[in-house]
Amino acid sequence: MSAQWNPPIVHLDGRPASAEALAPIAFAGYAHFTAMQVRGGRIRGLDLHLSRLQSASMALFGTALSDEQVRQHLRTALQSGPADLSLTATVYSPEGEFTARGEGAPRLLIRTGPPSSGPTGPLALDTVEHERILPGIKHVGEIAKTYYLRQAVAQGFDDAAFVDRQGRLSEGTIWNLAFWDGEAVVWPVAEMLTGTTMGIVRRQLDRLGISQRSREVTITDLPSLSGAVVMNSWTPGVPVRRIGAVAIPEARDFLALLHRAYEAEPAVAP
Secondary structure (H helix, E strand, O other): OHHHOOOOOEEEOOEEOOHHHHHHHOOOOOEEEEEEEEEOOEEEOHHHHHHHHHHHHHHHHOOOOOHHHHHHHHHHHHHOOOOOEEEEEEEEOOOOOOOOOOOOOOEEEEEEEOOOOOOOOOEEEEEEEOOOOOOOOOEOOOHHHHHHHHHHHHOOOOEEEEEOOOOEEEEEOOOEEEEEOOOOEEEEOOOOOOOHHHHHHHHHHHHHOOOEEEEOOEHHHHHHOOEEEEEEOOEEEEEEEEEOOEEOOOOHHHHHHHHHHHHOOOEEOO
């Protein structure tokens, strides 16, 4: 697939971005983004992506692009590319970092890449004590995510899961965590980013009448659980076979349930 992939689309405020326009943001770290998979020119959970961009912009910049502005820029980008792709929409302030005030209107950078469904798993996750700054915002420049991923791989794991100072499992490097207790989907309670795929799955599980529970999950709770997955914009579920030293049972029905819930979400054009 990669050999046939067209050059990426890179748009800034709805227009093709030049190298000169991109140069000032090459090392910008005061920004936030959302990532999505586009299939057939359509997006699942578009409302969740728009809400994420709106709330994060208000938190970081005190102002935000309208949903219609974002949708228009998405439409323009998608008209220039194939029907299936990965897309990242990043919002940043033209004043950049290390300034006391940012008064300019936020700008929107859209870039695309080949479509992805993520790894097949099952994954082994190392456990790392780590809490992200502003965990509710999907912001850029998080060096710890890549650092802990690489440290985990060097120790024979596939990725890492974060444990907060209270001993609670929160999220993975680029993943949300979900568990199965044999009767219900269990969502860990901790400070974390609420993923758009997580939001899609939760509301569709409600519509399917599937039980869900939110509770604190620690390493010592893992032996009592019947399955675990990670999820992000790539996929609603990759099975997890081990977290730290604790083996996790295979739960094919749980995995299939999450995928069924995700697929029940209508995909819409921006």
